[in-house]
Amino acid sequence: xxxxxxxxxxxxxxxxxxxxxxxxxxxxxxxxxxxxxxxxxxxxxxxxxxxxxxxxxxxxxxxxxxxxxxxxxxxxxxxxxxxxxxxxxxxxxxxxxxxxxxxxxxxxxxxxxxxxxxxxxxxxxxxxxxxxxxxxxxxxxxxxxxxxxxxxxxxxxxxxxxxxxxxxxxxxxxxxxxxxxxxxxxxxxxxxxxxxxxxxxxxxxxxxxxxxxxxxxxxxxxxxxxxxxxxxxxxxxxxxxxxxxxxxxxxxxxxxxxxxxxxxxxxxxxxxxxxx
Numbered sequence: 001x002x003x004x005x006x007x008x009x010x011x012x013x014x015x016x017x018x019x020x021x022x023x024x025x026x027x028x029x030x031x032x033x034x035x036x037x038x039x040x041x042x043x044x045x046x047x048x049x050x051x052x053x054x055x056x057x058x059x060x061x062x063x064x065x066x067x068x069x070x071x072x073x074x075x076x077x078x079x080x081x082x083x084x085x086x087x088x089x090x091x092x093x094x095x096x097x098x099x100x101x102x103x104x105x106x107x108x109x110x111x112x113x114x115x116x117x118x119x120x121x122x123x124x125x126x127x128x129x130x131x132x133x134x135x136x137x138x139x140x141x142x143x144x145x146x147x148x149x150x151x152x153x154x155x156x157x158x159x160x161x162x163x164x165x166x167x168x169x170x171x172x173x174x175x176x177x178x179x180x181x182x183x184x185x186x187x188x189x190x191x192x193x194x195x196x197x198x199x200x201x202x203x204x205x206x207x208x209x210x211x212x213x214x215x216x217x218x219x220x221x222x223x224x225x226x227x228x229x230x231x232x233x234x235x236x237x238x239x240x241x242x243x244x245x246x247x248x249x250x251x252x253x254x255x256x257x258x259x260x261x262x263x264x265x266x267x268x269x270x271x272x273x274x275x276x
Contacts, residue, residue, distance in 0.1 A: 024120045028128025082153035083235035084208040087166045094170030099191040102181035122270040137170045161238035169231030172255040176262030182269035207232045230254045
């Protein structure tokens, strides 16, 4: 037998049914948790408490100068901006977790190569990554919601649904970003451009701090195609009320389509890069 045959990693189809898909995905989550439980305090500060700085600065500091009016639906600016900051923080955390950490699994730490040398397939590995990102977002969102509650940012129990919306929006953004990471072979220089020219403008102009009706009509479509705008509308509707069922269905459909398309693309490129 040749040396190449002895050292080559098994093809995914050779062991695709050895481990159940969900069990294999959760094994990957367990691996992440083994690491995370040692460093959760420092990591939770950056992922869960960072949006609170925006809440204090914008909702309480700047917001104290904003009178309730038509733009805020007659509510205080704190109540208006709190749900959107929850979603914006979730999206930023999700994209952060789906860029350099995923590239590291392929290129630097190469733990993806080790994982897929076991009965875990690239598709199951991807599923575990998405589940882990969702759990991280849920934890960070819950921390934000609890502390924001102490500031009087919520009007009712709809905040629980807003946290779920934030997680769903973040995971919908994470799936296509994992596809991008799987097709990155350099040091990840494109990620800086994504954060600078995609993520930050999306946070600023997708209805987080002011209604998109204040954007010139010719540029308003940029907000409409933003997943963050759809998440903001859903979260505000859940936390503050007033969201029409048909509109909510449209927002959910958009996020579901983004997740499905991104997930399929990521699965394709994970297999392409990890299967010998």
